[in-house]
Amino acid sequence: MDWKLLIPTTIATLAAVIGWVVAHKLNAARDVRNKQREIRLKYLSEAYDVFIELGRNVDILGNYREVERAISYIHSYGNTKQVELCDKFVNDIALSGSANHTELVVEVRNFIRSELGLRVLSTKLNLLKVTPKEK
Template structure:
């Protein structure tokens, strides 16, 4: 084999190997980021759902374990703003046994929608509560819709 042929072939092989290694590394990093994003969104949606259910009920007691888990998930996967709002909620609950967490729920919703490339919905939130049939009166208690904004 001639040196004039061997040198360009060797250089080409080196560039191909380097290109493959770089492409593999970039693809691996992208896959890791996508999986992290997927897990984060999954857990934030779980926290969002628990808080929405709590907001729909007159008392937090029926789903206190889900709300506790939501706070844990927000500490683990939330943005700094979500963590701060979660801590505010936790502090208010500890001090007053009550808290308005609409701002927190809206923050989670808007973050997840942004991550999923969905349109921003603003600061309002819509909650529907339908009470079951009241056996004493044998009629449907009127549903109530609650829209709130901070």
């Protein structure tokens, strides 16, 4: 047996196997992070849509199930600030029957934009509500 040939071959094989294992673990971790990000964005986007609709239709009773679901999505997938703003919204509703959710909507919107690599917008929220004229 030629040791001069066996040692470099063994080292190269070990390096290839270790490299493959490391690359596989890194790719698997990246895939998990991407899936988590995708799920988080999906549910926060749904919550955002519900709160936008709530802002246009002031009556919370008309879509209370969607609002409840949006609150649970923010509690499940939101960051600390989003959960705190959501709690404030819930507490205000419970105490006074009404609440301002603009800061929550802006925070969720800016988080979604940031995660998508888009420039974060201002803290303002300007929406348009069009009410068709009756004929």
